[in-house]
Amino acid sequence: MRKVLTSVLVLLVSALALRAQNVSDLIISEALAQPDSTGILDDYGRRGGWVELYNKSTGTVNFGGCYLTDDRSDLRKSLIPKSDLRTNLGPRQTIILYCSGNGHDGTFYAGFTLAPGKTVYLVSNDGRTVIDSLQIPSGLPLGKSVIKLAPDIRQQHFAPVAEPAVPSPAIVNGDQNAATKGELMKERDPYGWILTVVSVSVVFSALAMLWFLFWLLFDRPAKKKAKDGDASTSPGITKGKRTVILRESEESEVAAAIALALDMEAGGDTYAAIATAVHLYLTEAVHDVEPGIVTIRRSESGWNNKSLNFRKLPK
Amino acid sequence: MEHIFESLSQFWEYTGFANCSWQNLVMIAIGLVFITLAIVKEWEPMLLVPIGFGMIVGNIPMFPGLNIGVYEDGSVLNILYQGVKQGWYPPLIFLGIGAMTDFSALISQPRLILIGAAAQMGIFGAYLLALLFGFAPNEAGAIGIIGGADGPTAIFLSSKLAPDLMGAIAVSAYSYMALVPVIQKPIMLLLTTKKERLIHMPTPRTVSKKEKIIFPIVGFLITAFIVPSGLPLLGMLFFGNLLKESGVTKRLANTASGPLIDVVTTLIGLTVGASTQADKFISVKSVLIFGLGLLSFVIATTCGVLFVKLMNLFIANPAKKINPLIGNAGVSAVPDSARVSEVVGREIDPTNHLLMHAMGPNVAGVIGSAVAAGILLSFLG
Numbered sequence: 001m002r003k004v005l006t007s008v009l010v011l012l013v014s015a016l017a018l019r020a021q022n023v024s025d026l027i028i029s030e031a032l033a034q035p036d037s038t039g040i041l042d043d044y045g046r047r048g049g050w051v052e053l054y055n056k057s058t059g060t061v062n063f064g065g066c067y068l069t070d071d072r073s074d075l076r077k078s079l080i081p082k083s084d085l086r087t088n089l090g091p092r093q094t095i096i097l098y099c100s101g102n103g104h105d106g107t108f109y110a111g112f113t114l115a116p117g118k119t120v121y122l123v124s125n126d127g128r129t130v131i132d133s134l135q136i137p138s139g140l141p142l143g144k145s146v147i148k149l150a151p152d153i154r155q156q157h158f159a160p161v162a163e164p165a166v167p168s169p170a171i172v173n174g175d176q177n178a179a180t181k182g183e184l185m186k187e188r189d190p191y192g193w194i195l196t197v198v199s200v201s202v203v204f205s206a207l208a209m210l211w212f213l214f215w216l217l218f219d220r221p222a223k224k225k226a227k228d229g230d231a232s233t234s235p236g237i238t239k240g241k242r243t244v245i246l247r248e249s250e251e252s253e254v255a256a257a258i259a260l261a262l263d264m265e266a267g268g269d270t271y272a273a274i275a276t277a278v279h280l281y282l283t284e285a286v287h288d289v290e291p292g293i294v295t296i297r298r299s300e301s302g303w304n305n306k307s308l309n310f311r312k313l314p315k
Numbered sequence: 316m317e318h319i320f321e322s323l324s325q326f327w328e329y330t331g332f333a334n335c336s337w338q339n340l341v342m343i344a345i346g347l348v349f350i351t352l353a354i355v356k357e358w359e360p361m362l363l364v365p366i367g368f369g370m371i372v373g374n375i376p377m378f379p380g381l382n383i384g385v386y387e388d389g390s391v392l393n394i395l396y397q398g399v400k401q402g403w404y405p406p407l408i409f410l411g412i413g414a415m416t417d418f419s420a421l422i423s424q425p426r427l428i429l430i431g432a433a434a435q436m437g438i439f440g441a442y443l444l445a446l447l448f449g450f451a452p453n454e455a456g457a458i459g460i461i462g463g464a465d466g467p468t469a470i471f472l473s474s475k476l477a478p479d480l481m482g483a484i485a486v487s488a489y490s491y492m493a494l495v496p497v498i499q500k501p502i503m504l505l506l507t508t509k510k511e512r513l514i515h516m517p518t519p520r521t522v523s524k525k526e527k528i529i530f531p532i533v534g535f536l537i538t539a540f541i542v543p544s545g546l547p548l549l550g551m552l553f554f555g556n557l558l559k560e561s562g563v564t565k566r567l568a569n570t571a572s573g574p575l576i577d578v579v580t581t582l583i584g585l586t587v588g589a590s591t592q593a594d595k596f597i598s599v600k601s602v603l604i605f606g607l608g609l610l611s612f613v614i615a616t617t618c619g620v621l622f623v624k625l626m627n628l629f630i631a632n633p634a635k636k637i638n639p640l641i642g643n644a645g646v647s648a649v650p651d652s653a654r655v656s657e658v659v660g661r662e663i664d665p666t667n668h669l670l671m672h673a674m675g676p677n678v679a680g681v682i683g684s685a686v687a688a689g690i691l692l693s694f695l696g
Binding site for chain 1: 679695
C-alpha cells in the first residue's frame with residue numbers, strides 16, 4: 001500500500017513538473033490580415049498575413065506538432081512540423097508564422113490565409129485543446145494589426161487591445177523602453193533610504209517570526225519543564241554503572257575545568273575547541289545520536305580472489 | 316634563416332613577456348600576496364589559495380583570440396566560469412553549508428536570531444554609501460551585499476545585479492572574510508566595557524532531534540514566503556540542513572558537506588580569481604568597491620555589537636544578559652566571526668567560552684544575508 005501511495009505521489013509530482021513549462025504558455029500575441037506596401041516579406045518575397053506567437057514562460061517551449069487554424073470545426077487544419085529544431089521558442093520570445101495559404105511553403109507557414117473578421121486559433125499537439133485564439137476585427141484597416149498586451153509585464157496576463165496597432169512583427173509587444181527596476185528605484189528613492197528602511201524591516205520581520213515561533217513552540221516549554229525540576233534535559237555522565245546527573249552550574253564548572261586544564265597546559269584555539277566540544281557533548285547540545293550500527297568489512301580470502309579463480313593458461 | 320627569425324618573432328608575440336602590462340604584474344603580485352597570507356598566516360586558506368592562484372592564472376598576459384581566457388566564449392576557464400556568471404555555484408555551496416551547519420546554538424537561544432538581523436545593517440549602510448559615491452542602485456545593492464560577509468551570496472547577487480562588478484565584489488567579500496579577525500577585534504574592544512566583556516552567558520539548553528528537523532522546514536517556509544527571490548540560497552541552505560538532521564540521508568549529507576562543497580569551492584575560488592583580469596579589474600570603481608566593502612564590514616560589526624547592548628537594556632535578569640562580544644558574529648562569516656568572539660572573550664577571562672553562544676547569531680547571519688540578498692534582488696533585479 002505504501003509503495004502504491006509513493007508511486008502515485010511520484011507520478012503526480014512528475015505530471016506537475018511536465019505541466020510547468022509547455023505549449024500552454026504560448027499565446028498569439030499579434031496578427032495582421034492585410035498588409036500595406038510597407039508590410040514584411042516572407043522567405044519567398046511575398047507580402048501577406050501573419051500571426052505572431054509569444055512564449056510568456058521563463059523556459060524554452062517547443063511548439064512543433066501544434067496546429068494553427070482559422071476554423072473552429074477543423075482544429076488540425078495546419079500542422080507545424082515536429083522535426084524542425086527552430087520550433088524551440090526561448091523564454092519571452094516571439095516568432096512569426098506566415099499565413100500564405102500553403103503549409104508546404106515551410107515550417108513557419110500556415111495552410112490558410114487571414115482576413116478581417118476571422119479568428120485564428122493555436123491548438124495543442126493533441127489536436128483538440130485550443131491553447132489561445134485571437135479575433136481579427138472585421139473593420140481592421142489595411143496595414144494595421146491586432147495585438148495582445150499585458151498591463152503589467154511581470155504578471156504576463158495578456159488581453160487583446162481594441163484599437164488597431166502599428167504592426168510590430170517579432171517584437172515583444174509593450175513598452176520596450178520601459179525603465180528597469182534600478183532606474184525606477186533611482187528616480188523614486190535617489191538616496192536609498194526607503195529601500196533601506198523597508199529591507200531592514202523585512203529582514204528583522206523574517207528572523208523575528210522565526211525567533212517567536214521557536215520561542216513559543218520549543219524554547220518556552222523546554223525552559224518551563226526545566227524550571228519545574230525535570231532534570232531530564234541533562235544527559236549526565238556515565239561513571240561505571242551509574243549515571244551522574246549534573247546540574248547546569250556543575251556542567252559549566254566541568255567545561256570550565258577542562259578548558260582551564262587544557263589552557264594551562266598549552267593554550268590556544270585547539271584546546272578551546274576541544275573544551276567546547278566536550279562541554280557540548282556533556283550537555284548533548286550538538287552531538288548527533290549514534291546509529292548503533294556496526295559495519296563489518298569484508299576481508300579478502302582465497303574464495304573471492306579473482307586471480308585465483310582464473311583458469312591458468314596451458315604452458 | 317630569415318624564416319627562423321620570422322618564426323621566432325612570431326612566437327615572441329605570443330609569449331607573456333610581449334603582451335605584459337604593469338596591470339598584469341600588479342594583479343599577479345596581489346595573487347601572490349593572497350597565497351602568502353593563506354599559507355603563512357593561514358587566513359582562509361581554502362578560499363585565498365584558489366582565488367590567489369586564479370588571479371595569477373587570469374592575469375598571465377596572452378595574445379587575445381587563442382580561446383583560452385576566462386572571458387573568451389567556449390574556453391575551458393569560460394565554461395567553468397559559467398557557474399559563477401550564471402549563479403550555479405553559490406546555491407551548491409549553500410547546500411554544503413546547510414549540511415555542515417548545526418543550528419542547535421540558534422534553536423536553544425532563539426533570541427540570538429535577532430543579532431543576525433541587526434548585523435545585516437552593514438549591507439544597507441554600504442548600499443547608502445555606494446549611492447552617495449554615484450553608483451547606480453543595482454550596483455550599490457551588489458556592493459552592499461559584501462557587508463553580509465558571505466562570499467557565495469555576494470557572487471549570487473552581483474551576478475544578477477551587476478555582472479561587470481562581480482570580480483571586484485567577490486574578491487573584496489572573500490578578502491575581508493579572511494580579514495575578519497583583524498577588522499572586528501578593534502571594533503569589539505572599542506564598543507564594549509570590561510564589565511560587559513566579562514558577562515558569562517547561561518548554558519544553552521539541550522535541543523531535541525525533533526526541533527532540529529523542524530527548524531529547516533519552518534525556517535525555509537517562513538523566509539521563502541517572505542522573500543521568494545532568495546529561494547535558490549535559502550532553499551539549498553535549509554535543504555542541506557534537513558539532509559543532515561533527518562538522520563536518514565546521511566550519505567547525501569556527507570556528500571553535500573564533503574566532496575561536493577570542496578569541488579565547488581575549488582572551482583568558484585579559481586574562476587573568481589581568474590575573472591580579475593587586469594583590463595577588466597583595475598579601475599577606480601574596483602578601488603571604491605574595496606573601500607565600501609571594508610566600511611560595510613565595519614558597519615555590520617558595529618551594529619551587531621550595539622544591538623546586543625540594546626537588547627541587554629531590556630533584559631532585567633543579570634544572569635540572562637548577553638555578552639556583546641558575540642554581536643560581531645551576526646555577520647555570516649561562519650565560523651570565523653564566532654571564533655573571534657571566543658578569542659576576544661577568553662583574552663579577558665579564560666574561563667568565558669563564547670564560541671557556542673556566538674554560533675547562534677553566526678548561523679542566523681547566514682539566513683539574514685540570504686534574506687537580504689533576496690530583498691535586494693526583488694527591488695533591483
